[in-house]
Amino acid sequence: MAAIDQPNIAVVVVPFPAQGHLNQLLHLSRLISAYNVPVHVITTTTHGRQANTRIPLSLSTNIHFHHHTTPHFPSPPPDPTAATKFPTQLIPAFQSAMHLRQPFNDFLSTLSPSVKRMVVIYDYLMGTVVQDVILHANVEAYMFSSCSAFAGFWYRHEAAPLDDELAAILKELPTNEDCFSIEGYRFIASTDVSWKKFSSGTIFDASRVIEGKYLNLIEQVDYQDRQKLWALGPFNPVEITNDPNHKRHKLFDWLKKQTPDSVLYVSFGTTTSISNEQIQEIALGLEESKQKFIWVLRDADKGDIFDSEVRMIELPDQFEERVGENGLVVVDWVPQLEILSHRSTGGFMSHCGWNSCMESMTMGVPVAAWPMHSDQPHNAMLITNVLNIGIYVRDWTQRKELVSSKVVKEVVGRLMVSDEGVEMRKRAAELGNRIRRSMMDGGVARVELDSFVAHVSR
Numbered sequence: 001m002a003a004i005d006q007p008n009i010a011v012v013v014v015p016f017p018a019q020g021h022l023n024q025l026l027h028l029s030r031l032i033s034a035y036n037v038p039v040h041v042i043t044t045t046t047h048g049r050q051a052n053t054r055i056p057l058s059l060s061t062n063i064h065f066h067h068h069t070t071p072h073f074p075s076p077p078p079d080p081t082a083a084t085k086f087p088t089q090l091i092p093a094f095q096s097a098m099h100l101r102q103p104f105n106d107f108l109s110t111l112s113p114s115v116k117r118m119v120v121i122y123d124y125l126m127g128t129v130v131q132d133v134i135l136h137a138n139v140e141a142y143m144f145s146s147c148s149a150f151a152g153f154w155y156r157h158e159a160a161p162l163d164d165e166l167a168a169i170l171k172e173l174p175t176n177e178d179c180f181s182i183e184g185y186r187f188i189a190s191t192d193v194s195w196k197k198f199s200s201g202t203i204f205d206a207s208r209v210i211e212g213k214y215l216n217l218i219e220q221v222d223y224q225d226r227q228k229l230w231a232l233g234p235f236n237p238v239e240i241t242n243d244p245n246h247k248r249h250k251l252f253d254w255l256k257k258q259t260p261d262s263v264l265y266v267s268f269g270t271t272t273s274i275s276n277e278q279i280q281e282i283a284l285g286l287e288e289s290k291q292k293f294i295w296v297l298r299d300a301d302k303g304d305i306f307d308s309e310v311r312m313i314e315l316p317d318q319f320e321e322r323v324g325e326n327g328l329v330v331v332d333w334v335p336q337l338e339i340l341s342h343r344s345t346g347g348f349m350s351h352c353g354w355n356s357c358m359e360s361m362t363m364g365v366p367v368a369a370w371p372m373h374s375d376q377p378h379n380a381m382l383i384t385n386v387l388n389i390g391i392y393v394r395d396w397t398q399r400k401e402l403v404s405s406k407v408v409k410e411v412v413g414r415l416m417v418s419d420e421g422v423e424m425r426k427r428a429a430e431l432g433n434r435i436r437r438s439m440m441d442g443g444v445a446r447v448e449l450d451s452f453v454a455h456v457s458r
Contacts, residue, residue, distance in 0.1 A: 008115060008116035008117065008457065009037060009115055009116060009117045009118070009119055009456060009457050010037075010038050010039075010040060010111060010115045010118050010119070011029075011032055011037055011038065011039045011040065011118075011119045011120075011121060011456075012039075012040045012041075012042060012104075012107070012108070012111075012118060012119070012120045012121070013025050013026075013028070013029050013039060013040065013041045013042070013120075013121050013122075014041075014042050014100070014104060014120065014121070014122040014123065014126045014129060014130055015041065015043060015047075015051075015123050015126070016094070016097070016123035016125045016126055016146070017043070017044060017046075017047040017050075017090075017093055017094060017097045018087075018090060018094070018270075018271065018301075019050070019054065019270040019271070019301060020146065020269065020270065020271070020353050020354065020355050021123050021125070021146050022043075022047065022050070022051050022055070023054075023055060023236075023355050024144070024146055024205045024235050024354075024355060025041075025121065025123065025144060025235075026041070026051055026055045027055070027235035027236050027237070028121070028144075028203070028205070028232065028235045029041060029063050030063070030237075031232070031235060031449060032453065033062035033063050035453045036062065037062065037453065037457070038062050038064065039062060039063045039064065040064045040065075040066055040107070040111070041063065041064070041065050041066065042066050042068070042100060042103070042104050042107060043065065043066070043067055043068070043100075044067065044068060044069070044070045044096065044097050044100065045067040045068065045069050045070075046093070046303075046304050046306070047093075047097070048065050048067035049067075049306070050305050050306075051065075052065070053305075053333075054333060066103075066107060068100055068103040070096045070097060070099040070100065071096050071099055072096075073092035073093050073095065073096040073303055073304075074092045074303070075089075075092070075093070075302045075303040075304040075307045076089045076092075076302070076303075077089060077299075077302060077309070077311060078273035078299060078300040078301075078302065078311075079273060080273040080274055080275045080276065080299070080311070081275055082181075082273070083178070083400075084178050084180070084181045084373065085178075085272055085273070085372040085373040086179070086180045086181040086184040086271075086373040086374060087271040087272075087273075087300055087301070087373075088181045088183045088184060089300070089302060089303065090271070090301065090302075090303050091183050091184070091187050092303055093303030093304065094125075094187055094303075095187070096303075097126075097129070098128055098129060098191075100126075100129045101128065101129045101130075101131075101132065104129055104130060104132075105132045105135070108120075108132075108133070108136050108139060109136070112136050112138055112139060115138070116138065117138050117139075117140060117456065117457075118136070118138060118139045118140070119139075119140050119141075119142065119456045120133055120139060120140070120141040120142070121141075121142050121144055121203060122141065122142075122143060122144060123143075123144050123146060124143050124144060124145055124146065124191075125188070125191045126191070127143070127191055127192070127193035128190075128191050128193055130198075131193050131198065133198050134197070134198045140200050140456065141198050141199045141200060142199060142200055142201050142202065142203050142230070143199045143201075143202045143203070144202070144203045144204075144205075145202050145203070145204050146205065146354065147354055147374075147375040147378075147379075148204075148206060148211060148214075148354050148357065148375065148378065148379050148382060149204055149206040149211040149214040149215045149218060149231070150211055150214045150378060150379070150381075150382040150386070151354075151375040151378035151379060151382075152204070152214070152218055153214045153217050153218050153221075154169075154170075154173055154378060156221065156222070157170070157217075159221045160217050160220065160221050169381075169385070169386065172381070172385060173378075173381065174371075174377035174378060174380075174381060174395075174396035174397075175377075175396065178373070178399060179373055179374055179375070179376075179377065180373065180374065199227070200227070200228065201223070201227050201228035201229060201230060202222075202223070202227075202228075202229050202230070203230045203232055203452075204229065204230070204231050204232070204233060205232070205233040205234065205235045205354065205358060206231045206233045207231060207233045207234055207435055207438060207444075207445055208231050208438075208444050208445070208448070209431075209434050209435050209438045209444065209445070210361060210387070210431070210435065211231075211382075215229065215231050230448065230452050231445075231448055232445070232448060232449050232452060233358060233445070234358045234359075234361075234362050234435060234439070234445070235358075236337055236355070236358060236359050236362060237337065238362050238435065238436045238439045239436070240337060240338055240341040248338075249330075249334055249335060249338075251294060251328055251330055251334065251339070252338070252342070254294075254325075254328055255294070255339070255342050255344050255345070256342075256344070258292055258344040259344065260343045260344060260346070261343075261344070261345070261346030261425060262291075262292050262344055262346055262416075263292045263293060263294060263342075263344045263345050263346060263347075264286075264291055264292065264293040264294075264346065264347045264348070264349060264368075264412055264415070264416055265293070265294050265296075265336075265339050265340065265345050265347070265348045265349070265365075266282075266286070266293055266294065266295040266296065266348075266349040267295075267296040267334075267336065267348075267349075267350065267351075267356070268350070268351040268370070268372065269350075269351045269353045269355075269356060269372075270298075270300060270301045271300050271301060271353070271372075271373070271374075272300055272351050272372045272373070273299055273300040273311075276313070276314060277402060278402060278403065279297070279313060279314075279315070280315075280316055280405075281402065281403060281404055281405045281408060282295075282403075282405075282408055283315050283316050283319050283405075284316060284405035284408075285403075285404075285405035285406070285407070285408020285409045285412065286323075286327060286408065286409075286412065287319065287322060287323055287327075288405060288409045289408070289409045289412040289413055289416075290326070291326075291412050291413070291416045291417070292326055292327060292344075293326070293327040293328070293412075294327065294328045294330060294334075294339065295327065295328070295329050295330065296330050296331075296334055296336075297313055297315075297329050297330065297331055298331055298332070298333075299311045299313060313331075315329065336356070336359060337359050337363070340359055340360055340362075340363040340365050341363045345363075345365055346365070346366075346416055346425060347365065347366055347367070347368060347412075347415045347416050347421070347425075348360045348365045348366070348367050348368070349367075349368040349370060349393065349411075349412070349415075350367050350368070350369065350370065351370055351371060351372045351376055352367070352369050352370070352371045352376045352377075352379040352380040352383060353374075353376060353379070354375065354379055357379050357382070357383060360428075361383075361387075361389070361428070361431055361432060361435060362432055362435050362436065363432055364425075364428045364429035364430075364431065364432025364433065365425075365428055365432075366389050366390055366391075366415060366421065366424040366425050366427075366428040367383050367384075367389065367390035367391075368390065368391060368392075368393050368411050368412065368415050369383055369384050369390050369391065369392050369393060369395075370392075370393040370394055370403075371394075371395075371396055371399075377396040380392065380395070380396070387427075387431065388424070388427060389424055389427050389428040389431060390424070391411060391414055391415060391420075391424070392411075393407065393408065393411045394407070
């Protein structure tokens with residue numbers, strides 16, 4: 001990639017404090033900083049610490065964190081028995097982050113006189129924080145949409161003509177019912193600002209290799225005049241290099257002993273809290289499948305992840321003893337991308353958060369889809385019905401039902417050892433190769449990223 005010679009711009013990134021949103025914009029910061037562009041990340045003190053703990057970017061001297069204290073917020077535990085799985089426990093933290101408006105504006109006032117142009121990239125849920133960009137003549141703002149282009153299109157498809165393929169998808173499209181709690185809907189509504197008044201376009205963590213059709217449709221519906229859509233994904237690294245000075249997680253000692261494509265990775269992300277009854281069924285299903293697995297068994301995040309009180313999750317009696325060397329249960333933070341990139345990993349049981357979807361596709365790993373809330377039902381449909389690189393554990397029509405150990409066992413077997421699973425793994429690997437090639441010099445994703453940096457540096 002070509003570095004920008006003149007330090008005539010600075011990029012200011014304003015992420016939303018949920019881990020999935022933080023993850024995406026921090027990886028984008030890494031990509032932009034590689035062009036010799038200084039990147040400033042504005043966060044709350046609590047979530048800045050969270051970001052640096054989980055996604056260390058210390059190797060980039062061009063990324064600068066600016067942490068600001070915001071009002072104290074309660075940090076209640078997640079409710080594993082809640083009828084709707086949206087992480088309502090995080091809303092107090094989200095509301096506290098809205099107090100970044102003044103520190104953000106003060107920062108712009110301080111830095112903008114020293115550069116030709118300031119480029120603000122903000123999560124769509126942080127629009128109320130950045131709305132004062134209109135007060136600064138040399139500031140250009142770009143909204144970041146954290147969901148897939150597939151989900152983004154179907155949220156507002158009424159304005160687009162539907163061909164036969166789209167009409168068929170519409171018939172099977174999951175409902176939005178139960179995707180958000182009432183509190184979640186209220187919070188999202190409270191952040192709504194008329195972004196087109198101050199944004200020059202929208203950035204997606206999306207690849208035209210994966211979602212070209214849906215990106216084109218969104219452009220037709222929403223992007224004209226001065227507005228532009230930029231598909232700059234995947235944001236996550238596409239090649240994993242192991243730093244010899246970096247202490248690797250102990251699970252890799254076990255993983256490297258396994259045969260290629262033999263291990264199922266099980267993780268439901270940072271915002272899903274699963275009932276004790278469901279955990280028992282998952283455990284028994286994994287055991288009965290006789291397949292190798294790594295199960296990340298962590299409860300959903302609280303608003304402050306450094307609050308030491310954590311739910312103790314119980315497994316069936318002597319589960320780990322019976323499983324023995326056939327599987328690992330991990331309760332701490334793990335480097336998911338490294339696990340998915342490992343030669344021994346052959347499948348991923350996932351909630352289908354967009355980060356996890358992009359990482360699994362980038363690394364060519366097929367998915368056992370188990371959507372929980374938000375955009376996850378749409379992402380799961382993209383993975384299973386559209387791209388055909390995954391199968392459902394439980395589709396959205398069955399969201400109220402307990403998934404039995406028998407179903408878990410059958411799905412794991414289909415994904416890991418059936419002829420169907422082998423073919424799915426081939427398709428996933430081919431897609432992963434195409435995505436990684438797109439990020440090389442001259443690839444479609446790299447060209448679009450080059451174009452974006454050149455545009456904001458003009």
